[in-house]
Amino acid sequence: EAQVTQNPRYLITVTGKKLTVTCSQNMNHEYMSWYRQDPGLGLRQIYYSMNVEVTDKGDVPEGYKVSRKEKRNFPLILESPSPNQTSLYFCASHPAGFMNTEAFFGQGTRLTVV
């Protein structure tokens, strides 16, 4: 089954404690992204990756890091989480082609930073 898998689905952590949210896709997609969803703001892109070892900032990259060492994996790293990073996070992937494409999303990670 084609899917994007995020882990964990729920996470409560304390300010300053480094954490990683994993994302893996099994569709051989070149393009992967991280979004955060906040009430009234919709989905905002944090980082994206065009392929292995190629990443770039989205609209709200401050406080986040990513890596793309393998095509299927795109972890999101919060080295020193703060309460304003409490949010719902989504990983998404899609192929490089433009025709008939769509974004495939993971199940979401609800992060609370206290």
Add this chain to the structure above:
Amino acid sequence: AQTVTQSQPEMSVQEAETVTLSCTYDTSENNYYLFWYKQPPSRQMILVIRQEAYKQQNATENRFSVNFQKAAKSFSLKISDSQLGDTAMYFCAFMKQRSAGNQFYFGTGTSLTVIP
């Protein structure tokens, strides 16, 4: 810059009735895609319908259809014969092609409640 505007934060509809969700977007691109995604309480993002900008014919998927007005930059979603399972947050999204890869932009969402 591309922006996607959903001006209706919340809507409700009676079961079996029809409801229309609005979306407008701003772009200078000529070729692009538009999407409606559904997010039920499970939080999963599910593609509802997709429209290619160069196609004049409005897309339809069973009870879901769009009214795509390219000149007006409008992309509304019509849900016919609303069902309780349609209760969800709906996001309008725009995608353009870039040399660095396709880029998605999302609206702020419309929370739809179907009333029994």
